[in-house]
Amino acid sequence: MFSALVLDTENGGVRARVRQLEERDLPAAGPDEVRLEVLYSSLNYKDGLAVTGSGQVIRGEYPIVPGIDLVGRVLRSNHDAFTEGELAIGTGWQLGEVDWGGYTQRAKVAGRKLVPLPDGLSPAQAMTIGTAGFTAMLSVMALEEHQVQPDDGEVVVTGASGGAGSIAVALLDILGYDVVASTGSEEAHEYLRGLGADRIVDRREFGDGPIRPMESGAWAGAIDAVGGDTLATLIAQLQRHGSVASFGNAGGHDLHTTVLPFILRGINLLGIDSNTCPNDRRRTAWRRLADLLDENHYERIRARTVSLDDIPDASRGLLAGQVQGRIVVNVQG
Numbered sequence: 325m326f327s328a329l330v331l332d333t334e335n336g337g338v339r340a341r342v343r344q345l346e347e348r349d350l351p352a353a354g355p356d357e358v359r360l361e362v363l364y365s366s367l368n369y370k371d372g373l374a375v376t377g378s379g380q381v382i383r384g385e386y387p388i389v390p391g392i393d394l395v396g397r398v399l400r401s402n403h404d405a406f407t408e409g410e411l412a413i414g415t416g417w418q419l420g421e422v423d424w425g426g427y428t429q430r431a432k433v434a435g436r437k438l439v440p441l442p443d444g445l446s447p448a449q450a451m452t453i454g455t456a457g458f459t460a461m462l463s464v465m466a467l468e469e470h471q472v473q474p475d476d477g478e479v480v481v482t483g484a485s486g487g488a489g490s491i492a493v494a495l496l497d498i499l500g501y502d503v504v505a506s507t508g509s510e511e512a513h514e515y516l517r518g519l520g521a522d523r524i525v526d527r528r529e530f531g532d533g534p535i536r537p538m539e540s541g542a543w544a545g546a547i548d549a550v551g552g553d554t555l556a557t558l559i560a561q562l563q564r565h566g567s568v569a570s571f572g573n574a575g576g577h578d579l580h581t582t583v584l585p586f587i588l589r590g591i592n593l594l595g596i597d598s599n600t601c602p603n604d605r606r607r608t609a610w611r612r613l614a615d616l617l618d619e620n621h622y623e624r625i626r627a628r629t630v631s632l633d634d635i636p637d638a639s640r641g642l643l644a645g646q647v648q649g650r651i652v653v654n655v656q657g
């Protein structure tokens with residue numbers, strides 16, 4: 325028997341409770357199935373929506389175990405890349421949305437959805453990073469691939485105090501960029517400076533959209549968690565051949581812009597989807613995260629550890645905006 329946080333429908337709503345399950349309760353994961361002893365998971369905004377039943381996150385059948393991230397030890401593997409005893413990371417790829425996710429002490433996951441835990445990264449550190457930090461790394465990689473160089477000028481990160489934004493600030497700083505953090509949270513200023521922000525701007529500077537289709541070119545690059553009018557402003561304010569990596573919609577999903585910055589300045593709008601990121605690129609991103617972040621960064625990134633039992637309360641706090649930084653779930657604790 326093992327413990328798992330299971331979501332089920334009840335009286336038209338969703339109920340989350342920790343239940344005792346057996347191996348045979350876990351849905352099969354296909355011919356390349358890997359059985360895992362899950363060690364840690366994390367709590368992302370999407371997980372908060374799923375656990376509280378407040379968003380259309382679950383696209384699989386109930387009952388289901390949520391949790392879009394996991395790291396665990398391989399117990400048995402039908403996939404060539406994994407052998408018993410190794411540690412593996414799973415993020416996205418429908419985990420915790422269609423397939424059973426990480427809030428369980430045992431899991432069956434398709435091997436093609438896993439990557440090996442890179443050397444130098446502990447399981448708890450991997451979940452401090454989680455989907456948020458992985459998305460931040462993919463965003464930085466996209467800027468690099470579009471020739472945004474550290475000496476080109478400032479790179480701005482919006483939603484900077486959030487899980488993904490804060491790790492993006494740290495990664496850009498480590499790589500030598502001049503980092504500007506855009507935040508709506510005054511209490512986060514010191515935190516963001518500690519992570520490497522060279523300058524902080526109030527998020528209201530971007531929130532109303534641009535006044536003109538092209539404004540003065542302020543940014544060599546941008547990483548955007550917010551979307552909506554914030555992204556429209558960034559597009560209007562990018563320097564010639566600058567790029568913005570768009571991964572979030574914390575402020576809205578509409579985008580009102582013009583083609584002018586694209587055809588007159590050659591700017592690039594780069595879409596980031598961590599969920600379906602191909603596995604080769606995942607391995608590269610995780611390897612780079614392991615190489616770039618050191619102990620000091622993990623100490624600075626605000627991370628709180630909770631147990632399976634704590635997840636429903638922590639989810640409500642997350643959705644109410646009462647959480648800064650990351651929430652790690654100690655699944656065995």
Ligand SMILES: NC(=O)c1ccc[n+]([C@@H]2O[C@H](COP(=O)([O-])OP(=O)(O)OC[C@H]3O[C@@H](n4cnc5c(N)ncnc54)[C@H](OP(=O)(O)O)[C@@H]3O)[C@@H](O)[C@H]2O)c1
Nearest residue numbers: 483484485486487488507508509571572573574575597598
């Ligand atoms: N594409 C992908 O693969 C992917 C992966 C992960 C997450 N996401 C999405 O990316 C976004 C951020 O994720 P996260 O995990 O970093 O979330 P998070 O920890 O909740 O952070 C979001 C941040 O956005 C800012 N914000 C919140 N509401 C806002 C509003 N109404 N207007 C402007 N700014 C607002 C806040 O930062 P400040 O207080 O500092 O302004 C907040 O801390 C979410 O939309 C999430 O769904 C996408």
